[in-house]
Amino acid sequence: MKNTVNPKEFFSNLSSHPSKQLGQNFIKDYRVIDRIVNVSELSSDDEVIEIGPGLGALTFALAEKARRVVAIEKDKKLADYLSQSFHDHSNVELINQDALKVDYNKIYYGHKLKVIANLPYSVSTPLLFKLLEAREYLSSMVLMLQLEVGERIAASPGGKTYGSMSVLLQTFMDITSEFRVSPESFWPKPKVDSVVLKLIPLKTPRTKVSDEVLYERVVRAAFSSRRKMIGNSLQSILSKESAAKSLELAGINKKRRAETLTIEEFGALVAKVSMLETQP
Numbered sequence: 001m002k003n004t005v006n007p008k009e010f011f012s013n014l015s016s017h018p019s020k021q022l023g024q025n026f027i028k029d030y031r032v033i034d035r036i037v038n039v040s041e042l043s044s045d046d047e048v049i050e051i052g053p054g055l056g057a058l059t060f061a062l063a064e065k066a067r068r069v070v071a072i073e074k075d076k077k078l079a080d081y082l083s084q085s086f087h088d089h090s091n092v093e094l095i096n097q098d099a100l101k102v103d104y105n106k107i108y109y110g111h112k113l114k115v116i117a118n119l120p121y122s123v124s125t126p127l128l129f130k131l132l133e134a135r136e137y138l139s140s141m142v143l144m145l146q147l148e149v150g151e152r153i154a155a156s157p158g159g160k161t162y163g164s165m166s167v168l169l170q171t172f173m174d175i176t177s178e179f180r181v182s183p184e185s186f187w188p189k190p191k192v193d194s195v196v197l198k199l200i201p202l203k204t205p206r207t208k209v210s211d212e213v214l215y216e217r218v219v220r221a222a223f224s225s226r227r228k229m230i231g232n233s234l235q236s237i238l239s240k241e242s243a244a245k246s247l248e249l250a251g252i253n254k255k256r257r258a259e260t261l262t263i264e265e266f267g268a269l270v271a272k273v274s275m276l277e278t279q280p
């Protein structure tokens, strides 16, 4: 499967270096690629979006299995190289653009897409929220992330890593942590471990969310000051009275801290905030 150029040679031939800003750490351990492909459960009917194909190590493996691979690469130099490498692969489409600016519904032709990526760590958080927004077009996401970010996403209530990102993503998606990857598997070697997560959009959210914008506002406000009691942190968006009333109606003690609330409790709280806001 070794179709791709050695990244170190590629950059040395160009007398240049991988970009830190673009999170360029290329997979050099092909067993990691096999494991990502296995977790993705690809079939010949699948359509895939790969974010940040780099020099195509993962892209070649995806193109062997899937019907269609749309690879979105921001770096022009890499995108130019990739369009030459894949010129005889009719199932691979290259988009030289920032994945944060791509309109995913334009790539969707009626068949839900699988997103598979060794994400650029520099933009993994905004990309996750972009994918959350695009979830109606996606059947699953298999993403390699910085371990610390992966832990925050998959965290359960009560722990230090449980925060707004855990709540917002887990409300709308099933998330499983698949396997860890050591820095040795990449060139250049990143400073931290990585993890591969699988995210599957839920048909109905884990808790009733009638207003997604309000849900996000309340969750973010609740976690805005982790050491504060929730009754106080909600005062960044609500009056003292509304904060206390909505918590009371939702059956949540105002002295609790946001990291102890379950997703269902956030759902109940936002429903009460919404009810109070719409009352004359």
Ligand code: SAM
Binding pocket: 022, 023, 024, 025, 026, 027, 051, 052, 053, 054, 055, 056, 057, 058, 072, 073, 074, 075, 078, 097, 098, 099, 100, 118, 119, 120, 121, 123
């Ligand atoms: N997929 C390759 C691999 O696993 O070897 C490269 C992965 S590397 C961690 C991340 C890739 O994402 C780089 O090729 C980088 O240029 C690209 N990238 C960074 N920011 C991007 C963005 N906003 N949109 C699209 N691609 C981006």
